[in-house]
Amino acid sequence: MKYHKSFYQIKSNEEIFSKIVKEKEHIGYYSLPFQETKEIKEFAKRVKQKHIVVVGIGGSSLGTFAIHHFLIDKENDKKLHFLESTDPIDLQRRIRKIDLKDALFIVISKSGTTIETISILKYLSSILVLDSSNTICITEEDSKLNSFAKSKEIKTFDIPKNVGGRFSVFSNVGLLPLAIMGLDIDKLLKGCQDIYNSFFEKEDYYSIIMEKARFIVENKNRFNINVIFSYSSLLDGFNKWYVQLWGESLGKININGTKQALTPVGLLGPVDQHSFLQLIMEGKRDKTVTFIKIEDFNDDLTIPNISLEGLEELDYLNNIKFKNLINKQADSTIQAVEDLKDIPYDVITIQSQDEYNIGKLMFTYELLTSIVGSFVQINTYDQPGVEAGKIILKKSLKKEK
Template sequence: MKYEKNFYQIKSNSEIFEKIVEEKKVIGYYNLVNQDTSEILTFSKTVTKKNIVVVGIGGSSLGTYAINSFLRNKSNTKKLHFLESTDPLELKKRLSYISDINDALFIIISKSGTTIETISVFKYLHSLVKIDKSNCVCITENDSKLNSYAKTNDIKTFEIPKDVGGRFSVFSPVGLLPLSIMGIDIKKLLDGCKEVNNSFFEKEEYFDSIFEKARFMVENKNRFNINVIFSYSSLLEGFNKWYIQLWGESLGKVNINGTRQALTPIGLIGPVDQHSFLQLIMEGVRDKTVTFIKVEDFEEETVIPDISIPHLEELDYVNNIKFKDLINMQADSTIQAVQDIGNIPTDVITIEKVDEFNIGKLMYSYQLLTSIVGSFMQIDTYNQPGVEEGKIILKNKFRNEDMK
């Protein structure tokens, strides 16, 4: 008697855990927590340029942007700029923010070395300033054409390991180099990742919480197929954008059963989006999970002054309240309002303070969550065939133009 099937069943936590343990042998982001950062730290100390310009797109810039935005009060006197869009107006605007293009270090980031957006912007920079080893560093795979260019011109390079995908690369030199140059403590950043990693693989605190969340999302993916992050701090706007790429590009796939999977990420910022999207959450279709992210201590003591404004005296109850307390009261009130409804799945993440350790924990835990959800759904979490198809069409368009 033979039995064959073309459907899949949701596996047990132990089966998925064993798969993740095996995955560590071929998926490199798990192992970045223990990397040697001495070369990055040594090079960072030599950088005297005032403008640090990251030229990259998607996974080559979003993670760095997320961490730097979160730690904006930690930066040194240098300015960090991002050139990623081929929108000519946006490119010109961002270049205008660079106070002195001759006092800039250009960090060119492309895993393949042939990313059309990145290389196009790099070409344009060549028309504005002389690019050489004094003002350029390349981060790429060690056998890419960008690496060959760098070696030919004696330009410093850092390697993106082949087994680390772009959207999982923030804790590789892709993120660590520019962040270290900006004065951010990358050791503490990796310590945060390491705490989550060790806890998870030793089946301690993070093991239970991440698996519980992943299993719920997969078991209810047809009912709650929209996953909302509601971050109560503008410091987390960059994190939201990074999460959207990580979640969407990793989990929007066809599984082994040939069924299209669709967990759709949405990033909101409180309290601003209380006045827009919250209405949809509260009274719209019940197709969303909501994760609230709070900052426990902003380390900022600004107080609403004890002032009465004519005709607005009814709001004097906010007088003498610290803004950091107000935003968390707004968060708690929204959380309670959503939870009181009773049929909107919610969870709350509280970041203890604004530092490297805590943003490292948050981002690494979301990388793990993404991997586990992908394993439960039985998809290839790390490819992006839907994105590659558009790249192929674009290249063909250029070839057709050349033939005219």
Template sequence: MKYQHNFNPTISDEDIFSEIVKEKEYIGYYNLVFQDTLEYKEYAKSVKQKNIVVIGIGGSTLGTYAIYKFLKYSKNLTKKLYFLETTDPIDIKSKLENIDLNDTLFIVISKSGTTIETISIFKYINSLITCDRDNTLVITENDSKLNEYAKANKIKSFEIPKNVGGRFSVFSAVGLVPLAIVGIDIDEILHGAKKRHDSFFTQGKTYARIVKKARFFIEYKNSFNINVVFSYSSRLEGFNKWYIQLWGESLGKVDINSSRQGLTPIGIIGPIDQHSFLQLIVEGRRDKTVTVIKVDDFYNHLKIPNIELTGLSELNYVDDIEFSLLINKQADATIESINNLKDIPCDVITIDSVSERSIAGLMYEYELLTSVCAKFMYINAYDQPGVEAGKIILKQKLQTKS
């Protein structure tokens, strides 16, 4: 008897791992943890300007912003990092009004080199100040139009490898160069990411955690289609934004059977959203998983003072408690209240500290999780045809001025 089929049964963990190992040969983000950072650090030392303005959008800025936002209040940074990433004229004008443009390095980042938002903002900057080799850096693909511009104007450039997608590019020059310039330890960043890489590819704890989580997400995607990241630190606001792009643009796809797939990412901040979105989680439809992210050590000992407020003595039990303890107890209370319901899938990630290693490890793990989910879903995590269609329409509308 001969038999042929095109069925796609649930893929095994072993097959998933094998597929990821194969993919590692041609998808570049996996191996960024092994790169030599010397050229980035040498360039960073040469930058004299106090203000660093990154001009980009999406994957060109979100990852860098996530790390900078997480670390900047715990570091003695001598330079300030700004991001111009929207064509909102009020945002552009208000940000530039507060920056000394004569003491600014402009970093123009676009993988394709023709991102309309990025080039439009860069054109405006050029109307305000002369952008040249002394105050401009370009980060792009080697064969892009933007790199041609850099060469023609003798402007320094760093390469974005072709096999590294924009939303997976935070550990390339896209993120490492701006972060090195402002004084963040990029070797520690790569060390944190590499630790997750090694644990996954030796099939250690990271592998077990990611594969189990990804399998649950996909096998129960029709029941729990919304994935909520509940980050208990305002420092993780940038991470939430980065996660939303990574998850949405990577997993919202049509699979090999022409079925529409996708998991909806939501990023919220505790304890702020305990007073809003938590109500929807607890008493709303059972269509959401929840991942709570905590920070174990904030490196901050700010306390609630022991003072008497007339009429509020019943809350004196919070006196002398550190705010870091309070926010973690709030997280624990939320976790326990969700778990007590027994019908909301919930997991908890605890970051050791506010450090380069911790945030990089978290972000690399989410990149791996995204890739594994895509394999379970039989989709390509690395393209974005839905976004490209909008870009084509926009170009046509602008060219016809209609």
């Protein structure tokens, strides 16, 4: 008797680990932490322009913005801009902030035909000359954007074909603009390397990431909303990057034909303590919560030792450092959630605000996404739902012509 099955069932950790190990052979983001960065750093040193403009959308910009936003006060005196929206008011407002005569435009599109990116490129080409002196392109080697760059003798940097856009932040897509801004990209990759080595050598992060992935998958029908509650505005960009990574990777149909429903939500504490927290605390139990804290903000800004008339009862705040206040707010919220005993949560503590730690955090979430995708037996790396909308848009625009 022969028996064959194609239906979905939750596999063992060992089976998933073996699948991820095999996946490394053809999914390129796994190897990015170990790449050579000499060419990137040498190019970055030669950039004289003060305004660095990333022209790209989604995976071409969100990861770069996340790291830039987290480390903005550690960058050099250059200004980093992002042109991504086709909202005409927003686009013109952003362009007005750029000294076009002192700008380097970094045009990023993996496919080379991203409608939003090429539309903005066309507009920029109508208001100034884009050439090898002020433009570089980051794209696939055989893309239409690469052909455009060659026709203008514009320097290009490659995006490997086996690295998807939302997993591309540690490729040239992110490393080049971040290096130009003076950030230590080797330190960034070292954070990724340490997570990679720990996981694949089955050390601490293997258990941490695998256990989290398994819990999410085993309870996905009950807790299908995954909330990140970041206790620092520095992580606002990370939240946005996470939403794309999680939603676009895991919102798929598995081998059973079952639609997966893992919905990402990114929140900022303490701001969202005054809005979304009420829903978490007393709303439907359909959410897991991950709290992210920064242990050391390296900033000693302190609440002054003064009394305000009518507010004397709040003088207990005097002389408290703001970094201690925000972590106390985080701890209090975590304690309140823990006391309820029916909300699954975990806590990630970032040791300090630097390249190494943001690299660790983001690579951890890339790995977590891949593992969850393997558990639910989907293609983590495509986005057919997005492609359908793109096809409709192209047809609509051509018809309008």
